[in-house]
Amino acid sequence: MIEVTELTKRYGDTTAVDRLSFTVRPGRVTGFLGPNGAGKTTTLRMLLGLVGPTAGTATIDGRAFASRPRGLRHVGALLDAGDVHGGRTARAHLRALAHGNDIPRGRVAEVLGEVGLTDVAHRRVGGFSLGMRQRLGIATALLGDPPVLLFDEPLNGLDPEGVLWVRRLFRRLAAEGRTVFVSSHLMSEMENTADQLVVIGRGELIAAESVTDFAARGTRLSVTVRTPDAPALTELLTAEGACVEADGEALTVTGLPAAPIGDLAFRHGIRLHELATRSASLEEAFMELTADSVEYLAGDAR
Amino acid sequence: MTTVTPPFVTAAGPRARFRHLVAAEWIKLWSLRSTYWVLAAGALIVVGINANSARVNLDWLTHQDRVAAGEGPGAGTGPVYDAMSSAFVDPAWQLLMVVAGSVGALAVFGEYTSGLIRTTFTAVPDRGAVMAAKAAVVSAVTLVLGAVVSVASFGVTQAILREHGGLSIGDPGALRAVAASALLVPLSALVGMAVGALVRHATGSIVTTLVTLILAPAFLQGDTYRWVKELGNTMPVTAWSTLTENPAMDFAPVKYASSVTEAWIVFAVWPLVAVAVLVTAVRRRDL
Numbered sequence: 001m002i003e004v005t006e007l008t009k010r011y012g013d014t015t016a017v018d019r020l021s022f023t024v025r026p027g028r029v030t031g032f033l034g035p036n037g038a039g040k041t042t043t044l045r046m047l048l049g050l051v052g053p054t055a056g057t058a059t060i061d062g063r064a065f066a067s068r069p070r071g072l073r074h075v076g077a078l079l080d081a082g083d084v085h086g087g088r089t090a091r092a093h094l095r096a097l098a099h100g101n102d103i104p105r106g107r108v109a110e111v112l113g114e115v116g117l118t119d120v121a122h123r124r125v126g127g128f129s130l131g132m133r134q135r136l137g138i139a140t141a142l143l144g145d146p147p148v149l150l151f152d153e154p155l156n157g158l159d160p161e162g163v164l165w166v167r168r169l170f171r172r173l174a175a176e177g178r179t180v181f182v183s184s185h186l187m188s189e190m191e192n193t194a195d196q197l198v199v200i201g202r203g204e205l206i207a208a209e210s211v212t213d214f215a216a217r218g219t220r221l222s223v224t225v226r227t228p229d230a231p232a233l234t235e236l237l238t239a240e241g242a243c244v245e246a247d248g249e250a251l252t253v254t255g256l257p258a259a260p261i262g263d264l265a266f267r268h269g270i271r272l273h274e275l276a277t278r279s280a281s282l283e284e285a286f287m288e289l290t291a292d293s294v295e296y297l298a299g300d301a302r
Numbered sequence: 303m304t305t306v307t308p309p310f311v312t313a314a315g316p317r318a319r320f321r322h323l324v325a326a327e328w329i330k331l332w333s334l335r336s337t338y339w340v341l342a343a344g345a346l347i348v349v350g351i352n353a354n355s356a357r358v359n360l361d362w363l364t365h366q367d368r369v370a371a372g373e374g375p376g377a378g379t380g381p382v383y384d385a386m387s388s389a390f391v392d393p394a395w396q397l398l399m400v401v402a403g404s405v406g407a408l409a410v411f412g413e414y415t416s417g418l419i420r421t422t423f424t425a426v427p428d429r430g431a432v433m434a435a436k437a438a439v440v441s442a443v444t445l446v447l448g449a450v451v452s453v454a455s456f457g458v459t460q461a462i463l464r465e466h467g468g469l470s471i472g473d474p475g476a477l478r479a480v481a482a483s484a485l486l487v488p489l490s491a492l493v494g495m496a497v498g499a500l501v502r503h504a505t506g507s508i509v510t511t512l513v514t515l516i517l518a519p520a521f522l523q524g525d526t527y528r529w530v531k532e533l534g535n536t537m538p539v540t541a542w543s544t545l546t547e548n549p550a551m552d553f554a555p556v557k558y559a560s561s562v563t564e565a566w567i568v569f570a571v572w573p574l575v576a577v578a579v580l581v582t583a584v585r586r587r588d589l
Contacts, residue, residue, distance in 0.1 A: 050589040069318035069428045083417040092333035100326035147310040177310035
């Protein structure tokens with residue numbers, strides 16, 4: 001279990017993390033979402049004691065992580081796949097880490113096999129692709145068989161097969177009763193992986209709830225209507241107070257559910273070829289909620 | 303998912319022991335190719351320079367002998383020559399100091415420049431212990447390097463000069479000189495480590511190590527000002543010069559020179575301070 005209370009980090013005038021409080025429970029995958037620069041990485045580093053908080057506390061299983069003499073058996077973490085020395089082989093890298101935490105030798109071969117790096121274990125990490133480094137980072141996180149796992153953007157650089165594998169791995173780890181906390185700036189990555197979400201923007205908490213609840217926040221449900229008599233229906237719908245966006249035969253209606261739209265068309269003898277409710281995707285809910293807190297916007301400011 | 307999963311139970315881990323960290327640092331040091339060739343090249347070059355110095359001196363001494371032999375009175379005695387100095391040629395040992403200092407600095411800044419330090423401290427949050435283990439491994443390895451180079455340099459040069467006052471290890475001051483030279487190497491490595499922890503960048507660390515070990519003492523020479531000379535006496539390379547002086551030789555007395563005891567104190571204080579700096583510098587810094 002991860003508990004973050006009023007966690008704050010300031011760098012001079014910049015507040016990277018602002019009085020953040022949330023809890024991450026075991027037994028499920030919790031996604032940690034936010035646009036670039038939202039403070040996800042800083043938060044994860046504070047959890048691991050790599051960065052000292054300006055105020056507030058962060059504990060893992062009831063204890064500040066930095067107060068533990070050895071870490072791998074308590075928390076496994078993949079922060080940045082590049083946090084390795086390019087001159088060492090994958091095996092040597094893991095062996096050194098295992099030795100320091102008194103983890104049996106055989107475990108190194110086990111995790112290398114688990115992430116699919118057995119064949120390249122003798123090769124130096126400097127020649128690894130980003131995807132291979134991600135796998136090595138995941139192997140590092142798994143080395144101590146820890147109850148809590150933290151991953152910062154673990155899907156970067158992985159091929160589709162790798163992404164699928166990582167998702168299954170996270171699910172399995174959570175099913176084993178572990179706490180799995182995974183950051184991402186893409187909602188789509190979390191959609192099929194996470195059960196719970198912690199969403200932040202500009203260092204502040206935006207939401208901490210289940211994926212289902214979060215999706216329901218995607219406020220405006222819209223209805224797609226397809227009809228050969230678009231102008232007439234548009235007029236009727238507008239009169240009913242709905243908002244209509246027309247695109248040829250297709251209308252996107254908000255403000256009125258599908259049933260009354262169908263009834264309305266039926267009463268006026270307008271033929272419908274399609275009538276479908278479209279719920280806002282998680283991605284849209286995410287975009288909507290974080291819109292005000294996006295740090296780096298492309299093009300003109302909104 | 304609303305299914306209730308029983309919480310994951312961690313097997314009670316074994317005790318955290320320092321020797322585990324030493325083993326980890328040992329693997330880290332020897333799993334980098336650069337370690338092998340830097341140490342090997344450093345050792346060969348330094349022994350080579352010293353041996354060459356002895357050979358050159360031997361040629362000169364042999365020549366002097368012939369001159370002396372032809373001049374009648376005092377023939378065969380030759381000039382007064384300090385054979386010990388051939389084993390401890392200044393530039394050679396300063397080069398070894400630079401090699402050791404760089405190895406030490408690299409062991410620390412290499413973790414920072416690669417980002418490995420975050421992985422290291424996530425695996426072992428006790429940062430001071432990690433650095434202490436690293437210092438133990440680096441100083442042990444460089445002590446062996448220093449001992450090998452020192453014994454080899456002494457042995458080879460004195461053998462070359464055996465006809466011209468070449469010393470044996472039992473002669474006064476010989477063992478002291480060999481021991482001090484061996485210890486100079488881990489001392490330099492520890493200074494490099496402390497600098498690496500403070501600077502954390504490759505070029506900056508190497509340059510600062512160089513300035514600290516070699517340039518600063520070079521500036522603090524001469525007896526015009528007493529404080530300059532006495533500050534200079536606190537430098538490892540100056541203390542080393544004192545400790546490798548041949549006591550059998552009758553050198554002109556140097557003003558404000560440091561005693562052998564003072565030199566040993568310098569040799570004790572520098573590593574202690576270096577380790578203290580190393581262990582505290584990494585403690586509370588954001589990564």
